[in-house]
Amino acid sequence: MSSFSGNVWLSGFSSWKARLNIFSKINWGRLSVISVPYLWLAVFFFVPFLVVFKISLSESAIAIPPYTDLLDFNVEEAYVSMKLNLGNYLYLWEDSFYLDAYLSSIKIAAISTFFTLLVGFPIAYLIARSDEKIRGILLALVILPFWTSFLLRVYAWVGLLKNQGLINEVLLSFGIINEPLTMLQTDFAVYIGIVYTYLPFMILPLYSALEKMDISLLEAAEDLGARPIQSFFMITIPLAMPGIIAGCMLVFIPAVGEYVIPALLGGSDTLMIGRVLWDEFSLNRDWPMASAVATVMLVFLVLPIMLIRNKSGKEEAM
Amino acid sequence: MNVSELKSTITGVANPVNTELPLWKQPDAAPFVRIENITKKFDDFTAVDNVSLNIYKKELFCLLGGSGSGKSTLLRMLAGFESPTSGRIIIDGVDMEGIQPWNRPVNMMFQSYALFPHLSVADNIAFGLKREGANKHDVKKRVAEMLDMVQLGHLGKRKPHQLSGGQRQRVALARSLVKRPKLLLLDEPLGALDKKLREETQFEIMNLQEDLGVTFVVVTHDQEEAMTLATRIGVMNQGLIVQTDAPHDVYEYPNSRFVAEFVGSVNLLEGFITEDNIDSVRIKSTEADCEFFVPHGISCAPQQRVHVALRPEKIKMTRIKPTQEENLMKGEIIEIAYMGSLSVYRVNLQSGKEIRVTQPNFARDMGERFTWNEQVFLSWDVDSSVVLTS
Numbered sequence: 001m002s003s004f005s006g007n008v009w010l011s012g013f014s015s016w017k018a019r020l021n022i023f024s025k026i027n028w029g030r031l032s033v034i035s036v037p038y039l040w041l042a043v044f045f046f047v048p049f050l051v052v053f054k055i056s057l058s059e060s061a062i063a064i065p066p067y068t069d070l071l072d073f074n075v076e077e078a079y080v081s082m083k084l085n086l087g088n089y090l091y092l093w094e095d096s097f098y099l100d101a102y103l104s105s106i107k108i109a110a111i112s113t114f115f116t117l118l119v120g121f122p123i124a125y126l127i128a129r130s131d132e133k134i135r136g137i138l139l140a141l142v143i144l145p146f147w148t149s150f151l152l153r154v155y156a157w158v159g160l161l162k163n164q165g166l167i168n169e170v171l172l173s174f175g176i177i178n179e180p181l182t183m184l185q186t187d188f189a190v191y192i193g194i195v196y197t198y199l200p201f202m203i204l205p206l207y208s209a210l211e212k213m214d215i216s217l218l219e220a221a222e223d224l225g226a227r228p229i230q231s232f233f234m235i236t237i238p239l240a241m242p243g244i245i246a247g248c249m250l251v252f253i254p255a256v257g258e259y260v261i262p263a264l265l266g267g268s269d270t271l272m273i274g275r276v277l278w279d280e281f282s283l284n285r286d287w288p289m290a291s292a293v294a295t296v297m298l299v300f301l302v303l304p305i306m307l308i309r310n311k312s313g314k315e316e317a318m
Numbered sequence: 319m320n321v322s323e324l325k326s327t328i329t330g331v332a333n334p335v336n337t338e339l340p341l342w343k344q345p346d347a348a349p350f351v352r353i354e355n356i357t358k359k360f361d362d363f364t365a366v367d368n369v370s371l372n373i374y375k376k377e378l379f380c381l382l383g384g385s386g387s388g389k390s391t392l393l394r395m396l397a398g399f400e401s402p403t404s405g406r407i408i409i410d411g412v413d414m415e416g417i418q419p420w421n422r423p424v425n426m427m428f429q430s431y432a433l434f435p436h437l438s439v440a441d442n443i444a445f446g447l448k449r450e451g452a453n454k455h456d457v458k459k460r461v462a463e464m465l466d467m468v469q470l471g472h473l474g475k476r477k478p479h480q481l482s483g484g485q486r487q488r489v490a491l492a493r494s495l496v497k498r499p500k501l502l503l504l505d506e507p508l509g510a511l512d513k514k515l516r517e518e519t520q521f522e523i524m525n526l527q528e529d530l531g532v533t534f535v536v537v538t539h540d541q542e543e544a545m546t547l548a549t550r551i552g553v554m555n556q557g558l559i560v561q562t563d564a565p566h567d568v569y570e571y572p573n574s575r576f577v578a579e580f581v582g583s584v585n586l587l588e589g590f591i592t593e594d595n596i597d598s599v600r601i602k603s604t605e606a607d608c609e610f611f612v613p614h615g616i617s618c619a620p621q622q623r624v625h626v627a628l629r630p631e632k633i634k635m636t637r638i639k640p641t642q643e644e645n646l647m648k649g650e651i652i653e654i655a656y657m658g659s660l661s662v663y664r665v666n667l668q669s670g671k672e673i674r675v676t677q678p679n680f681a682r683d684m685g686e687r688f689t690w691n692e693q694v695f696l697s698w699d700v701d702s703s704v705v706l707t708s
Contacts, residue, residue: 219399220432222419224446224497234445238436 056291088292124206209243356405367557383554
């Protein structure tokens with residue numbers, strides 16, 4: 001456009017034009033859409049994480065807030081010194097209590113995730129294969145528990161599982177057991193709590209994967225000589241794999257750091273990192289130690305998950 | 319009088335003695351697939367209504383019908399995906415009652431192809447063989463054979479979504495043939511292909527069938543597909559098989575108005591019997607304003623209302639009045655569609671009845687072509703029309 005009217009006197013500004021060109025190559029509409037969630041994550045996730053990481057490198061102190069500054073300004077002698085305390089991380093490594101807590105959390109989360117998958121898969125399968133008219137209702141029922149407070153629902157399990165709770169009362173009155181079963185304050189109760197709480201997060205991605213599957217694929221498998229159990233493992237499971245991975249991650253990741261469920265349903269010997277973190281933070285008032293625990297947990301979880309995601313991404317691209 | 323007798327009466331030529339009769343015409347041939355009084359009901363809806371059908375070895379039998387005619391349900395019962403409400407299906411002498419799909423000597427090619435999206439082309443084809451417990455070496459060899467047969471030898475490692483529609487269709491065909499089934503079922507095998515590919519594949523399927531000697535049952539709603547592929551066609555309507563015959567006979571000797579209209583296009587003219595002889599009938603039609611003479615007897619009552627079916631390509635269109643007195647109509651051309659190899663004319667009779675006439679375009683430039691609003695005479699040979707009583 002400008003080449004006609006202004007190529008004589010604009011030629012001097014050619015470098016300007018080149019810059020403008022680079023500028024106009026950026027797709028502003030796209031950028032503005034993408035930047036919103038990234039900005040959100042940066043402000044509310046990444047920056048707080050850096051703050052936590054910073055605290056983990058300081059020392060505990062009796063002060064408000066209860067830790068030392070990393071930077072020390074000495075005005076008189078005109079120097080700035082930075083002191084990075086790695087002692088918290090060293091302590092995490094040396095005291096087997098923390099490692100045990102991490103491993104125990106991962107074990108509890110893994111077992112719970114497995115059972116959530118076991119319970120969630122048939123439900124998701126049935127919903128995906130149900131009549132379209134009632135599918136919406138069934139999905140709504142899955143999400144319905146979210147309308148009540150999470151804390152309230154966990155407390156409800158206390159009422160069900162305790163020695164004088166509903167389950168024990170019923171079993172006693174039918175004479176199935178002679179004395180109440182100790183269910184509350186055991187690992188069992190924690191599993192129940194996690195499976196119950198996170199079930200919808202498993203069902204929804206599984207449903208969306210199973211719903212997309214063409215039924216005629218199963219018929220084709222049967223037609224080619226596969227029994228229903230074989231077609232389930234050779235066709236249904238592989239095709240549901242993206243949903244299985246998504247569902248398991250949605251359950252496993254928050255379950256590792258779960259605090260409320262082990263605190264309310266678990267016993268004193270139920271060792272989970274979320275509780276350790278809370279105790280360091282509020283009982284010991286050792287913010288740097290708590291921050292170190294949190295940082296290590298994140299690294300522990302994020303790295304393997306990134307590896308899994310990377311792998312599944314590559315498979316999809318193939 | 320059945321169709322084949324009818325045919326020989328008309329043409330005066332019996333089937334040549336030296337050529338072997340097809341199996342379905344041999345009175346003592348044992349059918350390979352016997353469908354006996356099969357009924358399938360879904361709640362109140364009767365999808366297949368007391369159908370009996372014999373299919374012989376090495377046949378390529380086509381079930382032709384519109385949607386909801388029950389053709390797919392019948393096919394699914396052969397595959398074992400639906401069980402009949404009543405009746406029996408016997409394949410190669412074995413009653414299929416209670417035999418699950420994975421135990422039947424039958425394979426199916428699905429309309430959607432139903433290729434396993436997570437498996438490569440070769441693994442898709444190998445799936446059935448592996449279920450049989452064939453050893454690795456054999457599986458590899460037979461998969462390679464099948465891939466070569468459908469000319470996809472170089473694409474074995476691809477996933478189905480990386481193939482074109484035609485290639486997917488071949489993979490599906492290879493997968494359904496690799497187990498060497500006694501009976502192969504094809505559900506609208508050419509439905510998803512474009513016209514050129516359809517024609518190619520049609521001939522490929524026919525060649526395959528001849529080479530392998532497998533019995534094929536094809537379901538289709540496309541009469542052209544049925545015509546080219548089939549040794550015999552079973553025309554279905556509302557759960558019933560209304561006519562079973564060779565493609566030529568279904569087209570030339572439809573036994574009802576439904577078949578005449580469903581297979582190809584046809585002009586149906588209403589009339590009533592004026593003269594009923596043993597070897598000929600005369601029919602008077604006010605609609606056509608003419609008298610039809612049909613040189614063979616039909617079972618009918620005097621004065622009975624009948625329809626005369628006349629294929630568009632059997633009609634001769636002339637400007638000069640032919641000498642014949644019967645089988646002659648007069649009308650005005652109201653529309654012309656030039657289709658390249660032939661032209662389609664719509665001719666209005668005086669009664670307002672519209673007649674469809676097709677004429678081949680013999681010469682590149684036919685001196686005096688028919689034009690709009692021209693008065694023409696329509697005539698046909700005495701044995702070109704079919705009288706339909708139902």
